[in-house]
Amino acid sequence: MNPALAVVTPYTVPAGLMDALQVTVLVLIAAGATAVVVIREPVRQVIALSAYGVLLAVLFLAFQAPDVTLSELTVGSVVLPMLLLLTLAKVRRREK
Amino acid sequence: MTPALRRWIFLAGAAGLVAFYLWGLVGLPGFGDYPGPYGDIINRIAVGQTNATGVVSAVNFEYRGIDTVGEEFILFVAAAGVSVVLRHLRSEREREALDEAREAPPTSDAVRYVALILTGPIVVFGWWLASHAQTSPSGGFQGGVVLTTAFVLIYLAGQFLAFQRISPTDLTEAVEAVGAGGFAAVGVGAVALGLAYLTNFLPLGSTPGGVFSSGTIALISFFVGIEVAAAFVLIVGELVEQTLLVREGTK
Numbered sequence: 480m481n482p483a484l485a486v487v488t489p490y491t492v493p494a495g496l497m498d499a500l501q502v503t504v505l506v507l508i509a510a511g512a513t514a515v516v517v518i519r520e521p522v523r524q525v526i527a528l529s530a531y532g533v534l535l536a537v538l539f540l541a542f543q544a545p546d547v548t549l550s551e552l553t554v555g556s557v558v559l560p561m562l563l564l565l566t567l568a569k570v571r572r573r574e575k
Numbered sequence: 576m577t578p579a580l581r582r583w584i585f586l587a588g589a590a591g592l593v594a595f596y597l598w599g600l601v602g603l604p605g606f607g608d609y610p611g612p613y614g615d616i617i618n619r620i621a622v623g624q625t626n627a628t629g630v631v632s633a634v635n636f637e638y639r640g641i642d643t644v645g646e647e648f649i650l651f652v653a654a655a656g657v658s659v660v661l662r663h664l665r666s667e668r669e670r671e672a673l674d675e676a677r678e679a680p681p682t683s684d685a686v687r688y689v690a691l692i693l694t695g696p697i698v699v700f701g702w703w704l705a706s707h708a709q710t711s712p713s714g715g716f717q718g719g720v721v722l723t724t725a726f727v728l729i730y731l732a733g734q735f736l737a738f739q740r741i742s743p744t745d746l747t748e749a750v751e752a753v754g755a756g757g758f759a760a761v762g763v764g765a766v767a768l769g770l771a772y773l774t775n776f777l778p779l780g781s782t783p784g785g786v787f788s789s790g791t792i793a794l795i796s797f798f799v800g801i802e803v804a805a806a807f808v809l810i811v812g813e814l815v816e817q818t819l820l821v822r823e824g825t826k
Contacts, residue, residue: 545712546631549704553720558807561727565814572818 497541504541507534525563532556625775627792628784632708636715636795640773644758647799651755654806658748661813667821682733690732697725705800709789715796719803726808730815738815747809754802761795 511531518524532555539547604610617634627633635643705718730738765774773791780788 546629546714546717549712549717550720553717553724557724557727558720558811561811562814565811565818569814569818 501541504534504538508538521567522564525560525567528563529556529560532559622783625789625792626779626783626785627709627789629709629711629713631711632714632792632796633789636708636792636799637773637775640762640795643795643799644762644773647755647758647802650803650806651751654751654809657810657813658744661817663821682731687732690728694725694728694732697721697728701725701800701804705804706793706797707786708793708796710784713796715799716803718796718800719805720807722800722804723807723811727811730811735815735819738812742808742812744809744812747805747812750801751805751809754798754800754805757798758795758802761791761798765791 508531511527511534515524515527515531518527532551535555536548536552539545539551609615617630617638621630621633621638622628625633625637627637701718701721701724703718704713704721705715707713708715726738726742729741762773765776766772768774768776770776775790775792777790777794778787779790782788
């Protein structure tokens with residue numbers, strides 16, 4: 480074990496700045512989640528969900544989890560909306 | 576029960592809930608406060624023990640590798656479940672992919688160009704993520720899903736036929752099985768050497784975070800990457816097929 484390798488951050492962020500960023504993102508998350516619930520038209524709702532996925536990715540980045548950011552960005556804002564849109568297309572075609 | 580009584584019972588219950596909720600909030604530790612010793616210990620020893628500078632990967636594929644095996648098979652079973660549920664039923668007929676391609680509305684040039692420009696870099700990025708778990712922010716899962724995005728882009732570019740050609744179901748299923756099985760096999764490999772399941776038995780390399788460092792962590796992550804990518808491509812492919820090709824009614 481080499482203790483010199485452990486937990487050395489080569490940068491510092493002003494304390495207040497990081498807090499301001501995290502609070503801003505949390506407020507945006509609350510607004511985004513509300514928007515997804517309030518929008519009732521399914522296709523618009525999926526688009527809002529996709530945008531909300533991007534917001535969540537920013538949240539994870541602001542809370543120092545870049546690996547989760549990458550997963551959320553692809554699963555939450557690309558793959559999941561795509562699966563939902565495909566399902567909507569299938570259901571609508573059947574209704575015709 | 577009269578409506579008035581029902582309302583009183585609800586209000587009493589709601590008040591109790593709010594009281595308990597507030598009481599619970601008061602007792603919470605402060606924001607960002609971490610009381611447990613486990614995370615601090617891992618942060619201090621992980622790099623030295625595993626030679627992986629991506630400590631998240633070290634935790635996922637080494638310290639709690641057995642949990643990750645379980646998660647891996649959850650995704651595996653989910654993808655298998657989607658293929659079973661969306662299998663072709665006798666009452667359904669399938670349209671020719673070519674017919675569908677002729678009828679589909681043309682994709683806009685903007686979407687085509689964006690997809691064309693992004694596909695290559697995304698494949699490289701996803702592959703790098705999946706095969707370099709020893710550095711942050713890499714790892715098999717995010718690498719796998721990023722690779723999936725490349726397949727989704729090809730579909731979005733209007734190349735449904737190309738999407739089918741580059742991800743035939745048989746091949747995708749085989750890759751998925753190799754990924755899931757490979758992870759489990761690495762664990763069994765340790766057992767064959769007389770060590771505990773999933774013990775890191777490969778050389779750790781000399782440079783922390785280097786290409787040939789971290790032993791089984793990078794190897795497991797690679798298997799996880801191809802498993803995740805194949806599972807997601809399989810799920811997306813099944814839904815695309817359902818939407819575009821399968822119609823109700825007999826032949």
